[in-house]
Amino acid sequence: MEIITSGIMYCFRTGGQFPDILGINCTSLSTTSExxxxxxxxxxxxxxxxxxxxxxxxxxxxxxxxxxxxGTKMMLVIADELDYLITKDRVVLHDLFMLTTLPFxxxxxxGIANAIDLADRFLPKLQSLNCKPMVLSFRAYTMDxxxxxxxxxxxxxxxxxxxxxxxxxxxxxxxxxSGDMRKALGICRGVIERLETELRESTSTSNLSSxxxxxxxxxxxxxxxxxxxxxxxxxxxxxQQVKRVLxxxxxxx
Numbered sequence: 001m002e003i004i005t006s007g008i009m010y011c012f013r014t015g016g017q018f019p020d021i022l023g024i025n026c027t028s029l030s031t032t033s034e035x036x037x038x039x040x041x042x043x044x045x046x047x048x049x050x051x052x053x054x055x056x057x058x059x060x061x062x063x064x065x066x067x068x069x070x071g072t073k074m075m076l077v078i079a080d081e082l083d084y085l086i087t088k089d090r091v092v093l094h095d096l097f098m099l100t101t102l103p104f105x106x107x108x109x110x111g112i113a114n115a116i117d118l119a120d121r122f123l124p125k126l127q128s129l130n131c132k133p134m135v136l137s138f139r140a141y142t143m144d145x146x147x148x149x150x151x152x153x154x155x156x157x158x159x160x161x162x163x164x165x166x167x168x169x170x171x172x173x174x175x176x177x178s179g180d181m182r183k184a185l186g187i188c189r190g191v192i193e194r195l196e197t198e199l200r201e202s203t204s205t206s207n208l209s210s211x212x213x214x215x216x217x218x219x220x221x222x223x224x225x226x227x228x229x230x231x232x233x234x235x236x237x238x239x240q241q242v243k244r245v246l247x248x249x250x251x252x253x
Contacts (some may be wrong), residue, residue, distance in 0.1 A: 019074035019108070026084035032092040035085065039107075043075055056095055064102045074106045082111035082118065090122055097123060101131045109133075140179020146171035149181060150188060161192065166217040173221050183224070188212075191220035 022042040029035055036055040043062060053061075063075065079085075085093045097119075099107040111118075111133070119126055119133050126132055141149070150167055167188075174184040191212050199210065 017073060019076045021076045021078070023078045024080065026079055026081045029084070032085045032087055035079065035092065035096060039075065039077060043073075059099060059107075060102060063099065063106045064104055066104050074108065076108045076110070078110045078112070080112045082113040083115055086115075086118075086122055094123055094125075097126055097131050097133065098129070101129065141175060141181050141184075142179070143168075143171045143175040146175055146179075146181060146184050150184065153185075160211060162188070162212045162217075163214060165214050166212050169214055169217045170221065173225070177225065187217075187220050187224050190224070191216050194220070 020042055022039060024035060024038055026032075026035065029038075033056070036059060040055045040059055040062075043059070079096070082093075085096065087093070097109065099105065100109050115121065116135070116137050119135065147167055150162075150171065154161055170184055170187055174180065174187070177183075195210075195212055195216055
């Protein structure tokens with residue numbers, strides 16, 4: 001984001017033309033190819049839909065012309081959850097990246113994905129087509145970073161929602177498993193909702209705390225990281241559990 005910000009500030013200082021900016025969360029698309037409709041709609045918001053040509057083809061024509069003749073602005077596309085566009089034939093993902101290689105391309109693509117090696121693993125031909133993307137890898141959040149962000153989200157509230165130990169337990173577990181900040185936020189959101197339900201359904205609130213405690217968080221974490229495979233094995237008789245573990249160990253050799 002610092003690179004984007006510095007580029008925009010450079011345009012502002014030099015009197016350059018700001019690019020059109022389109023932010024897309026790919027999970028919100030009804031189909032993977034809908035991303036081309038979004039790009040076309042952003043670049044030509046008042047133009048009638050041309051049913052004789054696909055949105056992809058119209059974008060290719062629009063952003064292949066010289067700037068002086070076409071009059072179109074640079075388009076910055078920020079696609080979050082880019083993994084969603086991974087399909088069996090990978091055509092949409094491939095065509096999206098290839099928009100940046102057109103002769104007079106005005107498309108800048110920034111993709112945010114969970115798969116660090118998305119381009120190398122799913123689009124190995126990009127490099128041979130002069131379309132090798134620059135990859136910036138972000139490290140997983142540490143326990144201290146997760147606690148800091150959670151506290152920043154809660155500081156605006158006029159009351160205390162979590163016991164400090166409960167927040168630490170959440171941060172420690174998430175940091176040890178994946179370091180995914182969204183996972184930590186989702187767990188905290190879920191435990192608050194369950195506590196609110198508990199308070200509403202209780203006939204007497206004298207013995208209930210309106211604060212998320214360690215035991216609340218422990219239950220939430222147990223549910224968040226619950227594995228159906230482990231549950232199935234644990235439900236088996238003990239000798240069947242031993243047999244299943246031995247078979248799994250044998251398969252791994």
